[in-house]
Each structure stands twice: as structure tokens, then as C-alpha cells.
Amino acid sequence: MPGNGYGSGGSAVTRSTLRQQIADALRDEVLAGRLAPGQGFTVKHIADQYGVSTTPVREALVDLSAQGLLESDQHRGFRVHRFTVDDFRTMVRARALVVDGIFRGGSGRPAGSFDVRALTSVRRRAEEAARAARAGDLDVIIGYDLRFWRELAEAVGNPYIADFLHRLRVQAWVFAVPRLRPDPRAARWLWGGHEHLVDAATRGDAEAVRAEIRSCDAQALAWADHLDGASRAPSATPGTPGTAPPDRAGPGPGDRPGAA
Structure with missing residues (x-):
């Protein structure tokens, strides 16, 4: 992730690009499961992590909130939305x-x-x-x-x-x-x-x-x-709701299932 790179003339474009880069990077972190559901963080934490100013980070986090991936945590920062x-x-x-x-x-x-x-x-x-x-x-x-x-x-x-x-x-x-x-x-x-x-x-x-x-x-x-x-199921392992219980078989090898 590049530094903020702000300068006269191109600052608006640079900030917009950086905002999108940060949003894309954080979205990838959520999709990869490295930012877990319910995990919280502050604007400053993300800015420090990527070595950028807080303004594009805040804008990126607001964008991801509008997409339903994050939620604001009462002035404490943001956390990853927990979908049911x-x-x-x-x-x-x-x-x-x-x-x-x-x-x-x-x-x-x-x-x-x-x-x-x-x-x-x-x-x-x-x-x-x-x-x-x-x-x-x-x-x-x-x-x-x-x-x-x-x-x-x-x-x-x-x-x-x-x-x-x-x-x-x-x-x-x-x-x-x-x-x-x-x-x-x-x-x-x-x-x-x-x-x-x-x-x-x-x-x-x-x-x-x-x-x-x-x-x-x-x-x-x-x-x-x-x-x-x-x-x-009583036999379900906590934290792994995707594991099939013993009395329910998953799809057969010929099926084409689709979790997402």
C-alpha cells in the first residue's frame, strides 16, 4: 500500500485512488477470513497498518459500511458485520x-x-x-x-x-x-x-x-x-457450523453444490 502521496493539483485523484485501494485491501481481508466477523478496529489502527493518513482510511471504512460489510461501533471505530x-x-x-x-x-x-x-x-x-x-x-x-x-x-x-x-x-x-x-x-x-x-x-x-x-x-x-x-445437533463442534452432523449426509460426489 503506497503512502498518502498528497500534492498540489493531483491530491483529489490520489486520495480517491488510495481510498479505493484501502477499501479493496480490507474487503479482501474480510473475504479471506483474516478479519473475522465481529472483529473491531479503529481508523488510526488501519492508517498505521498501511502507513497512510486517516482521511482516506475513514472514507474507505465508510464505503465498506455502506456495502454492509462493516458497521460503526459507537465512536470506538468499526467492526466486521456478523451475518446470520x-x-x-x-x-x-x-x-x-x-x-x-x-x-x-x-x-x-x-x-x-x-x-x-x-x-x-x-x-x-x-x-x-x-x-x-x-x-x-x-x-x-x-x-x-x-x-x-x-x-x-x-x-x-x-x-x-x-x-x-x-x-x-x-x-x-x-x-x-x-x-x-x-x-x-x-x-x-x-x-x-x-x-x-x-x-x-x-x-x-x-x-x-x-x-x-x-x-x-x-x-x-x-x-x-x-x-x-x-x-x-448435540455432536456439532462449537465454532464449526459447516461440519456435517453424523446423521446428515452431504451432497453426493455427482452433485454440484453451492454455498455462495
Whole structure:
């Protein structure tokens, strides 16, 4: 992270860029689970950590608060928002409504209409995301999965919808990461149907696209139910609600599950 670099003439641009860099860095820390849900910190702490002034840090933290990732802690600083299972269910249902509208033609373009050239890039993201899902590699799949969904939404041609869906998916991953990371069965909960979805989009088959997305969302809701069941089970290990209880089997090897 660079220093503040303020100077006459370019200070506004420099500060804006630094603000975004700090926001991106902290978002990555939250997504990686290095900033845990409920963990608090002050503006000064972050400024000292990155060797910058407090102004762009405060602006970055306010931005992340507006995105629902942080919350203000009564003049004591900020803390990472703690999402609940019910919050996660709401995210999944909200994005399902939006995506269904997109592929019914609600984006202002005909249903199933994609920028075919954009799908080339989307396919590369799909291949990497699916590979990481099969390997259970959280550190890799998060970035590729987020880029996959963002680029897919942008291929429909509405940047406002793409931004909204991206925010929902970031929040979903923030919820999922601390629950998946200690789970030895995490790979079985990671959705890996990205390539199937791109295939359907390339064919222009809007119904097949929607079916793939419904499958992903249904599995995400099933995972939420699993978390509730695991947290109530007497044999559940505290702090690892993503671990399957002995009396409930996870998805079979042929399934394509989707935690986030």
C-alpha cells in the first residue's frame, strides 16, 4: 500500500485512488477470513497498518459500511458485520429475484441475450472457478467466482444490476468463508456449475441458464438449513457450523453444490 502521496493539483485523484485501494485491501481481508466477523478496529489502527493518513482510511471504512460489510461501533471505530444464517437466506432469495428478472428480459434486453464476445472472458473465469470448487480451494474460488458472476451480469448489459448482484455475492462469501474454512467437507458445499451455466448462455438458452442458477440457489438454501441443523445437533463442534452432523449426509460426489 503506497503512502498518502498528497500534492498540489493531483491530491483529489490520489486520495480517491488510495481510498479505493484501502477499501479493496480490507474487503479482501474480510473475504479471506483474516478479519473475522465481529472483529473491531479503529481508523488510526488501519492508517498505521498501511502507513497512510486517516482521511482516506475513514472514507474507505465508510464505503465498506455502506456495502454492509462493516458497521460503526459507537465512536470506538468499526467492526466486521456478523451475518446470520437468515441474512444469508435473504441474500440468496434477493439475488434469485433479480437474476430471474434478467433472464425473463427485465434487463431491457431480450431474455437470454448476451454479449457473445464477453462470454469468452466469462468462460475463462468459469473454468478456473469450477476447478477451484472441485479442489475445495477457497482462496482461489472466491476471486474467480465473484468475477465470473460480475462479468456474466455485465454480459447482459446492465451495469447497475451487475453492481447490485456483485454486492450480494460479496456479502454471501463474507458469511460463508468463516463457516467453510474449518469444514473438512467444504469442497462438497462449493458450487461448481459455472461451465454448465456458460454453455447454456452461449447457446442462448435462457431457460437452461435460469435452471442452472435455480440449482445453485436451491443448494445454497439447503446449505443454510444444514448450518441450522448442525448448530442444533448435540455432536456439532462449537465454532464449526459447516461440519456435517453424523446423521446428515452431504451432497453426493455427482452433485454440484453451492454455498455462495
